[in-house]
Amino acid sequence: MGLEKLLYLQGVGAEFVDCHGQQTHIPPRDRLGILKSMISAETSDAVIDNKLVDDAIFSIDVAPWLKLIPSFQFSYLSHPTMVIHLAEQVCELKINLSLEKASNSNSNTEITDFEWTVSTQNLAIIGEYYYDNIRYCRYQIVLADFVHQKLPYGYHNIKVTQSIQPELNIAEGILMIAPEDCYQGALSHTANEPESRFWGTSVQLYCLKSQQAVSDGIGDFNALKQAIEHSAAMGADFLMLNPLHALDIALPENCSPYSPSDRRRLNPLYIDVNTIKGCDKNLLTSFLDDCKENLNHTTLIDYKKVFEFKYKVFKFCYKLFCEERSNQKSSVHEEFELFKQQQGQSLQSFSLHEANNAPAWLAMPSDFYCYLQFIASQQLQECQQYCQKLGMKIGLVGDLAIGAILNGNEVQSERRQFCTQATIGAPPDRFSASGQNWGVIPLDPVKLKQANYQHFIHLMRANMELYGALRIDHVMGLLRLWWWPAQKELGNGAYVFYPFDTLLAILCLESHRANCIIIGEDLGIVPPEMTSAMQQTKMLSNQLFYFTQQHNAFPSPQTHKPDSLMMLANHDVAPLKSWWLDDDLSIRHSLGLFDSDEQFHNEKQGRAYEKYQLLQWLVAGLTSLNSQHDDLAEEVDLLIQKMTELLACNPQHSLPISMVSSIPYSKLLDGWMMVAAQSRSRLFCVQLADLIGDKHSVNIPGTWKNYPNWQRRFTETMTQIKHDKEVNHRCQLIAKIRAHY
Numbered sequence: 001m002g003l004e005k006l007l008y009l010q011g012v013g014a015e016f017v018d019c020h021g022q023q024t025h026i027p028p029r030d031r032l033g034i035l036k037s038m039i040s041a042e043t044s045d046a047v048i049d050n051k052l053v054d055d056a057i058f059s060i061d062v063a064p065w066l067k068l069i070p071s072f073q074f075s076y077l078s079h080p081t082m083v084i085h086l087a088e089q090v091c092e093l094k095i096n097l098s099l100e101k102a103s104n105s106n107s108n109t110e111i112t113d114f115e116w117t118v119s120t121q122n123l124a125i126i127g128e129y130y131y132d133n134i135r136y137c138r139y140q141i142v143l144a145d146f147v148h149q150k151l152p153y154g155y156h157n158i159k160v161t162q163s164i165q166p167e168l169n170i171a172e173g174i175l176m177i178a179p180e181d182c183y184q185g186a187l188s189h190t191a192n193e194p195e196s197r198f199w200g201t202s203v204q205l206y207c208l209k210s211q212q213a214v215s216d217g218i219g220d221f222n223a224l225k226q227a228i229e230h231s232a233a234m235g236a237d238f239l240m241l242n243p244l245h246a247l248d249i250a251l252p253e254n255c256s257p258y259s260p261s262d263r264r265r266l267n268p269l270y271i272d273v274n275t276i277k278g279c280d281k282n283l284l285t286s287f288l289d290d291c292k293e294n295l296n297h298t299t300l301i302d303y304k305k306v307f308e309f310k311y312k313v314f315k316f317c318y319k320l321f322c323e324e325r326s327n328q329k330s331s332v333h334e335e336f337e338l339f340k341q342q343q344g345q346s347l348q349s350f351s352l353h354e355a356n357n358a359p360a361w362l363a364m365p366s367d368f369y370c371y372l373q374f375i376a377s378q379q380l381q382e383c384q385q386y387c388q389k390l391g392m393k394i395g396l397v398g399d400l401a402i403g404a405i406l407n408g409n410e411v412q413s414e415r416r417q418f419c420t421q422a423t424i425g426a427p428p429d430r431f432s433a434s435g436q437n438w439g440v441i442p443l444d445p446v447k448l449k450q451a452n453y454q455h456f457i458h459l460m461r462a463n464m465e466l467y468g469a470l471r472i473d474h475v476m477g478l479l480r481l482w483w484w485p486a487q488k489e490l491g492n493g494a495y496v497f498y499p500f501d502t503l504l505a506i507l508c509l510e511s512h513r514a515n516c517i518i519i520g521e522d523l524g525i526v527p528p529e530m531t532s533a534m535q536q537t538k539m540l541s542n543q544l545f546y547f548t549q550q551h552n553a554f555p556s557p558q559t560h561k562p563d564s565l566m567m568l569a570n571h572d573v574a575p576l577k578s579w580w581l582d583d584d585l586s587i588r589h590s591l592g593l594f595d596s597d598e599q600f601h602n603e604k605q606g607r608a609y610e611k612y613q614l615l616q617w618l619v620a621g622l623t624s625l626n627s628q629h630d631d632l633a634e635e636v637d638l639l640i641q642k643m644t645e646l647l648a649c650n651p652q653h654s655l656p657i658s659m660v661s662s663i664p665y666s667k668l669l670d671g672w673m674m675v676a677a678q679s680r681s682r683l684f685c686v687q688l689a690d691l692i693g694d695k696h697s698v699n700i701p702g703t704w705k706n707y708p709n710w711q712r713r714f715t716e717t718m719t720q721i722k723h724d725k726e727v728n729h730r731c732q733l734i735a736k737i738r739a740h741y
Helices: 002-009 028-040 050-066 101-106 221-233 281-290 303-327 331-357 366-389 409-413 445-450 454-464 500-514 528-536 576-581 583-590 597-626 630-648 657-662 665-676 718-722 725-740
Strands: 015-017 023-025 072-076 081-087 092-098 113-119 124-131 134-142 154-162 170-178 198-203 238-241 262-266 395-400 422-426 469-472 480-485 494-497 517-520 541-544 564-567 683-687
Touching: 002 028, 002 050, 028 422, 028 480, 028 494, 050 081, 050 124, 050 134, 072 081, 072 500, 081 154, 170 500, 198 221, 198 725, 221 238, 221 366, 221 718, 238 683, 262 331, 262 366, 262 409, 262 454, 281 303, 303 331, 303 366, 331 366, 331 409, 366 395, 395 454, 454 500, 500 517, 500 528, 517 541, 576 583, 576 657, 576 665, 583 597, 597 630, 597 657, 597 665, 630 657, 630 665, 665 683, 665 725, 683 725
Parallel strands: 072 170, 198 238, 198 683, 238 395, 395 469, 469 517, 541 564, 564 683
Antiparallel strands: 015 023, 081 134, 092 113, 092 154, 124 134, 154 170, 422 480, 480 494
């Protein structure tokens, strides 16, 4: 009983509903393996005996009841309350409430400190716990009974003093008051107003080319500005990016944006070296002219060469910056000092980690890495400001990875809040019979709570302040995560549950503070309580076109989830052209990702059926569109005619690869965009790669060294894309249809 209770308290799940809808029980051995991983993260030679179990239960379950107030508690803005814990008794309590200074900006609050006295006999008991034959009660204080003004949301300080032996019975803690839902911004509307439906593009930033210069080896913030200009000119209201987190400086070739060193920091490789502030432009131009490295001649990024080139430039710029600072400080230097002050210890820790792990030839002080974060942050903020200047309603949409690597700064600097003896992944499903291990480290739910959720708060804040909206990868991680033990002998993993309500409340609060819309990536196995919570907090869901297929058909775009981001494709699935031509299947077969030739054949046969269903979906969607847009009639009629003829030629409801050329792909793509743009979803997103007809996957899940993941670049520059008539025509079609729906 004691061990089972500890497993429950540590959040180790006992069962779950799998991808087939079956109730699956997690073997006791696997659950115990996860518990051992949690404990061994603290003590390598820990043995789970009765004493350890009893001590852990006391620490997690009993000790909080013996504290006068929790070190961290929360309630919602609509009904703010707080709780105290006391052995059952009648006594007077003196309460001090001090509002957080930053919170005053979101209300008209004039008084920031409150004090009152209350007797326990006048308080409701909302919980109890018996320990050593003593009944401990959880008393609830309704703040509106004592504070006669509307309290602002924020992290407020509370202090409680008990009348009996007040010198011994005093406690302080944090009271978080949160909004009930996430920030809505441009999505807000009144009951009498129609819901606005926005559209935008998505891009992997490293793929972009801003110019033909030989030194342009990776997409940067200059290329991003050009992409923003194009998107805004086409009527788009947002531009979605891959995670821009800082990666492992010791291994620049490990380039997955979803395996970061620190999610609170930016990857300096995205800095536009031509517009670095505080650097003499003439000297910089001369230095760049002397650099003859040709990085722009291939379609794949050579990360090691790009790293070496850019960091040589960064060293030069930092040297000029320091020389100018020693002679006469400018506003840029003052901004840098303020940036370091605001970022505090976490920036210093990150910079020291970078200095200690950088290649020997780099040999720069930690302040150099603070400087790079300052420049990267400035340039990214300028990009978001540029979006707003050009009239985009949302602007940049960031992407927050689910975890960070073991040897990176985020985990190493916050080890006490992570479980370093486990990694995050997914249980076996139809995509991977053995499950998935993503190789990133999970936060420990108990340690996170004991640290007053500080790391989670700072993580959310660091990302939200940069963007108009933030997509949270694998948002189910707020509720539960599948853990794999680092030691294989400890079993096959289990779900670990998190303090969901508290994390959700923090998310709501931070989104309002940053004016940032929240999108939860909820693809995969999604528990019903997750779906319900997303709806209640107005967090947008994330749909993927390929995954909407059901009952051998693609559903009408009018049946898509309204409160969602609908993406035609993303980084984990094939681009539209690759899917249509079966190229993705051929590549996977060549990489040995199918168990047999028979499975490959079956996949191709299944794809032929799906393409037939796609044509049926397109004909239905274009027919509906035709009745509402007379100005599109000529273009739409011709497409409907060709598709109907092709469907009629295939009574087997299958469209083999030999017949796909019957319709020019560019015309098929136009129709695909027009029908998909009718989506009922609040946000509709299409990849820039799909708009230009690129067929190369940026990432193939299940591969690493055998496929160039995260290295692909477009062959066209942004200038060429801006002047591509077919691309612009597709964007104009999408904008016209989204405005109508």
